[in-house]
Amino acid sequence: MAGGDGVETPAPKVGGPEPVAAPAPPRKGRGAALLSVGIASTGLLTFLFFSVASHALGSDEEGLTQYGQISTMWAILFTAMSVFYRPVEQLLSRTIATARARGEAHPPLREPLLIQAGFAAVLVLAALLARGTLEDSIGSSSMFWLLVGAGVAYAASYFARGFVAGHGWFALYGALVLFESVARILFPIAALVGITSGQIAVAAGILAAPLASLLVVPWAIRSATRRMGAEVAEAAAAGADGATSAAGGAPVAGGSSTPAGGAAGLRAGGSFAVAVALIQLGEQTLVNAGTLLTTDKAAAGLIFSALLVTRAPLQLFQAVQTTLLPHFAALVATGAPDEIAAAIRKAIGYIAAFAALVVVGLLVLGGWVMPLLFDGQEPPVLGLAVVAVGMGAHLTAGTLNQAALARGHAWLAAASWVTAGALFVAWMLAAPIDDSLLRAEVGYTAGAFVLCLLLSRVYRRPATAAAQGTPAI
Numbered sequence: 266m267a268g269g270d271g272v273e274t275p276a277p278k279v280g281g282p283e284p285v286a287a288p289a290p291p292r293k294g295r296g297a298a299l300l301s302v303g304i305a306s307t308g309l310l311t312f313l314f315f316s317v318a319s320h321a322l323g324s325d326e327e328g329l330t331q332y333g334q335i336s337t338m339w340a341i342l343f344t345a346m347s348v349f350y351r352p353v354e355q356l357l358s359r360t361i362a363t364a365r366a367r368g369e370a371h372p373p374l375r376e377p378l379l380i381q382a383g384f385a386a387v388l389v390l391a392a393l394l395a396r397g398t399l400e401d402s403i404g405s406s407s408m409f410w411l412l413v414g415a416g417v418a419y420a421a422s423y424f425a426r427g428f429v430a431g432h433g434w435f436a437l438y439g440a441l442v443l444f445e446s447v448a449r450i451l452f453p454i455a456a457l458v459g460i461t462s463g464q465i466a467v468a469a470g471i472l473a474a475p476l477a478s479l480l481v482v483p484w485a486i487r488s489a490t491r492r493m494g495a496e497v498a499e500a501a502a503a504g505a506d507g508a509t510s511a512a513g514g515a516p517v518a519g520g521s522s523t524p525a526g527g528a529a530g531l532r533a534g535g536s537f538a539v540a541v542a543l544i545q546l547g548e549q550t551l552v553n554a555g556t557l558l559t560t561d562k563a564a565a566g567l568i569f570s571a572l573l574v575t576r577a578p579l580q581l582f583q584a585v586q587t588t589l590l591p592h593f594a595a596l597v598a599t600g601a602p603d604e605i606a607a608a609i610r611k612a613i614g615y616i617a618a619f620a621a622l623v624v625v626g627l628l629v630l631g632g633w634v635m636p637l638l639f640d641g642q643e644p645p646v647l648g649l650a651v652v653a654v655g656m657g658a659h660l661t662a663g664t665l666n667q668a669a670l671a672r673g674h675a676w677l678a679a680a681s682w683v684t685a686g687a688l689f690v691a692w693m694l695a696a697p698i699d700d701s702l703l704r705a706e707v708g709y710t711a712g713a714f715v716l717c718l719l720l721s722r723v724y725r726r727p728a729t730a731a732a733q734g735t736p737a738i
Contacts, residue, residue, distance in 0.1 A: 306446065307442045307446040308578065310447065312573055312576070313450060314446075314449055315332075315335075315339075315570065317453040318332060318335060318453040319332050319566075320457055321456040321457040321467055322464065322467065326563075329563045330563060331464040332566045333565045333569070334402070334403045334404040334464065335464065336556060336569035336570075337557065338402075338412055338468060338471065339471060339569075340552075340556045341412065341557070342415055342416060342471065343549065343552075343553070344549035344550075344553050345388055345416055346419045347545035347546075347548065347549050348542050348545045348546045348549060349387070349542065350381065350384060350385075350419055350422075350423035350424075351541065351545050352380075352384075352539070352540075353380055353381045353423065353424060353427060353538055354423045354426050355537075355590055355670065356380070356534055356537050356538050357377050357424070357427030357428055357430075357431050358431045358590050358594075359431070359537075359594045359671065360372050360377075360534075360594075361431025361591070362430075362433070362590070362591030362595050363594045363595065363597075363598045365431075365433075365595070366594070374428075376534045377424070377538075378424070380534060380538050381420055384420065384542075385416075385417055388416050388417075389413060389416065389417065392409075392412065392413050392416065393413075404464065405464075405465075408464070408465070408468060411469060411472045414472045414476075415471050415474075415475060418472065419475045422441075422475045422478050422479065425441065426438060426441065430590075431591055442478075444477065444478050445474040445475060445477065446474065448470070448474045448477035451470065451473075452466060452469050452470030452473060453467045453470060537675050540675035540676045540678070541670070541675060541679070543680075543683055544666065544675075544678055544682045545682075546683065546686065547681075547682025547683045547685055547686035548659075548663075548682055548686070549686075550687075551659070551686055551709060551712050552576065553572075554689055554705075555568045555572060555689075555701075555704075555705030555709065556568050556569045556572070558693045559701050564701050564702065567702055568701065568702055568705045571649060571702060571705070572652060572705070572709065574627070574649050574652045574653055574656060575652055575653075575656040575659060578619070578623070578656050578660065579656075579660070579663075589612070589667040590667045592608070593667055593670075593671030596671070597671050597672055597673075597728050605668055605671070609664055609665065609668060609724075612664045613661050613664060617657060617661075619657070619660075620654065620660070623653040623656065624654060627653055628646060628650050631646035631649055631650075645702075648702065648703055651706050652709060654710055655706075655709050655710030655712075655714070656713070658710070658713035658717045659716070659717075662681075662716045662717045665721060665724045666678050668724055669724060671728075672726070672728035673728055673729030674726055674729065677723045677726070678723055680719075681716060681719035681720050681723060682716065684715070684719060685712045685713070685715050686712070688711075688712055689711075689712040692704070692708040692711070
């Protein structure tokens with residue numbers, strides 16, 4: 266029977282208790298389309314946030330320095346969010362989707378909540394210990410507290426994203442991240458038109474975005490949960506025989522009513538989260554090391570602007586990744602490896618076409634568009650085309666990574682990402698190319714191809730027994 270992710274869920278075992286009728290499966294196509302629109306808009310709005318910020322701050326020496334400090338602040342924050350918070354998002358997404366595919370009861374949330382709270386506490390403690398260094402990098406104590414506040418707020422935001430993605434509420438996921446991006450870009454716009462002014466007024470949008478989303482997240486999840494419960498009750502009243510609870514998480518015949526939890530669940534979930542944290546550390550090293558290892562803030566801002574060529578598509582690709590992990594996890598749980606291979610081939614084909622389009626677009630239009638977008642921060646077009654090629658390899662690696670996580674190879678995937686990230690850092694520190702911008706562009710692209718090669722080897726390994734067995738939490 267088709268579940269909420271469009272995958273087959275196992276039929277109830279004969280002789281078990283009466284199954285709980287399921288609601289009609291959600292319209293995956295519409296939800297995925299709205300997710301794609303939301304994430305695509307988010308990537309564009311993030312790109313425009315920095316474009317508008319560069320114009321609002323000006324192209325004089327002070328403005329370029331302030332832009333570089335905001336770029337550094339965002340690089341630090343996005344690295345921290347990805348390393349500390351995205352693991353729990355993916356843990357929730359995978360576990361809830363697996364339980365739904367098997368027709369099991371909704372997995373407990375205590376363990377991932379504890380993990381996320383622990384990550385947030387570590388993040389705040391690390392920031393306080395490194396306060397002096399951070400303030401030197403981003404300009405002031407006010408910028409530091411904006412950074413810390415945003416870091417805490419995103420802990421709740423990413424937890425909500427994992428919960429929503431695991432249930433297949435992709436339209437809601439897209440709406441939440443789009444809402445964040447709209448809130449963020451209002452701040453540099455206000456500075457550009459003269460309502461506000463200065464670096465803090467622009468950077469405040471980075472904190473305001475997650476705070477704004479937290480105003481609507483509880484209402485949105487409560488509304489979706491209530492609607493899901495009503496659909497279950499209606500289907501049960503209609504006497505739907507043999508249905509599984511693919512969209513609702515209610516116990517069904519053949520499914521375990523008590524998912525693994527307690528100390529064992531915490532250890533398993535913690536192990537997965539730590540592995541994904543290392544994956545995110547490796548990815549953010551590839552994207553941000555070029556900016557963070559450059560002491561000249563004006564040059565750092567230039568490198569940051571160049572790598573926006575990969576940042577915006579990476580945010581766009583989250584639309585695909587958000588659906589891939591729960592989809593792959595459900596396929597592994599129900600034994601459909603051929604469907605995973607077909608989905609990966611299709612995704613890589615789209616990625617190759619997209620990367621080629623970006624390369625051609627940059628070579629043809631980049632010389633005219635970049636000066637309009639970035640006041641005093643327009644990198645040479647040929648280097649941007651090199652970054653776009655690396656972006657294609659990076660997105661391909663991200664697709665292979667989702668399959669590795671679903672198949673139980675999180676630690677092998679983590680080793681691949683950490684290796685690629687470490688090679689990029691070594692390249693930047695060795696400085697075989699004097700020009701820091703060109704060095705970052707070439708190093709990023711080479712690192713992305715190394716990563717893609719390593720993950721292709723991990724992908725060839727079959728799923729582990731644990732991945733096909735009991736959920737992690």
